[in-house]
Amino acid sequence: MAQQKIPSRTPAQPLKFVISVTAVAATLGGWALLASRHSPAGAAQTAEAVPNAVSAAPAWLLEPPVIPTVQPLVISDGQRPAPGTAGSAQVPGALYQRGTPAVVRRPAPIVVTRSSR
Amino acid sequence: MPSIQFYAMGCQMHAILESTASLATGELARVPAWFAAWERILSRFREDSELSALNRRAGDGWVQVSETLWEVLTAALSAARRSRGLVTPTILPALEGAGYDRSFADLPRQVSDTSSGAAQPATGDWQKIRMDRRRRAVALPPAIRLDLGGIAKGWAADTAVQRLSVFGPALVDAGGDIAIRGTRAGGTPWPIGIADPQRPDEYLELLLLTGGGVATSGRDVRRWRRGGRENHHIIDPRNGTPADTDVLTATVIAPSAREAEVGAKTALILGSDAGRAWLATQPHMAGLLVTEHGRIIRTPDLAAYCWHEPAIEGVVP
Numbered sequence: 434m435a436q437q438k439i440p441s442r443t444p445a446q447p448l449k450f451v452i453s454v455t456a457v458a459a460t461l462g463g464w465a466l467l468a469s470r471h472s473p474a475g476a477a478q479t480a481e482a483v484p485n486a487v488s489a490a491p492a493w494l495l496e497p498p499v500i501p502t503v504q505p506l507v508i509s510d511g512q513r514p515a516p517g518t519a520g521s522a523q524v525p526g527a528l529y530q531r532g533t534p535a536v537v538r539r540p541a542p543i544v545v546t547r548s549s550r
Numbered sequence: 551m552p553s554i555q556f557y558a559m560g561c562q563m564h565a566i567l568e569s570t571a572s573l574a575t576g577e578l579a580r581v582p583a584w585f586a587a588w589e590r591i592l593s594r595f596r597e598d599s600e601l602s603a604l605n606r607r608a609g610d611g612w613v614q615v616s617e618t619l620w621e622v623l624t625a626a627l628s629a630a631r632r633s634r635g636l637v638t639p640t641i642l643p644a645l646e647g648a649g650y651d652r653s654f655a656d657l658p659r660q661v662s663d664t665s666s667g668a669a670q671p672a673t674g675d676w677q678k679i680r681m682d683r684r685r686r687a688v689a690l691p692p693a694i695r696l697d698l699g700g701i702a703k704g705w706a707a708d709t710a711v712q713r714l715s716v717f718g719p720a721l722v723d724a725g726g727d728i729a730i731r732g733t734r735a736g737g738t739p740w741p742i743g744i745a746d747p748q749r750p751d752e753y754l755e756l757l758l759l760t761g762g763g764v765a766t767s768g769r770d771v772r773r774w775r776r777g778g779r780e781n782h783h784i785i786d787p788r789n790g791t792p793a794d795t796d797v798l799t800a801t802v803i804a805p806s807a808r809e810a811e812v813g814a815k816t817a818l819i820l821g822s823d824a825g826r827a828w829l830a831t832q833p834h835m836a837g838l839l840v841t842e843h844g845r846i847i848r849t850p851d852l853a854a855y856c857w858h859e860p861a862i863e864g865v866v867p
Contacts, residue, residue: 546757
């Protein structure tokens, strides 16, 4: 099927040319500006530069935190659970206290129902 | 925990009583004598039993019976009524016709075929038995003879556990028909395994029961060959022959051992589909069926009686 060509009603060709040239110029200019600010030579110069002055850290930064973030758990030997005794820990809030209680172990059957023999 | 094991009614029996009082252990020691006395009354294999005497007098009118025979026969007729004749005591001629004419221990595994005629249905025969409560008398119609095997074991388990429970929590296992009364020390239930018929040393479920009964009926053990065909001891009264069923074993939990026995036998005779549907209409029963192809069918409420692996606590999603 033959395509039908739509006739142009405005002189778009010069306008397109101006837009394209402007866009290419702006892109190239931006690249040049960025390259001048972050070139490897510039970076090396920054790393090797000697600071003119060192300011002291503020006092609040050197003080210990007001609210403890991690409190070490102190457990005496009398309280420490023996290995394999899940559910017997005495330390409140300790994670191992939430183990499976010993009473829910599968019991052995006392008798078995089967057809007469 | 005091317990006693003995052989009676053609089965291994086991009684357990959770009490160490001297009176309790004395009562436990009497359990084998109870079973021996009941066997002398209720066995169809003994010529001198009261049941055999009653069977010989079929068609002779009223016969006064002992309290034990009266109770078990009443339970058997109640079972027949509730199972619509599927579990009936009137199957003795059919059992003998299938070759089961002596105790299973004495029965050869290959029985010669000496049958004299076609098997006769026995579904409605039980309705012809007359009972006179006031005189405690029974009248069997001519040609009707009774077998009380399964129901007698369930009744014996229930009766024994009732007597023992006066002294403490008790369990009586009458050859797989088990009666329980009372929670164990510490309020814990009795753990009871359901044997796997295809792997007898393993069990399919672990029941935790505090009362009632559980029984298993099966064609996995008591079977023999006759005339080139395999027979078993569960008779379908609708045709008077060993039940043609796809169920290998049926286990039922019920309020008593005798009800569990009736439920298990009914489900086995009906087969897996009809048996499961029938159990679903019995609100006081839960069951597990094992088919000959190894399929395991559980009623929905069985899980309430089974031990489950506990969920691990302390894991917060």
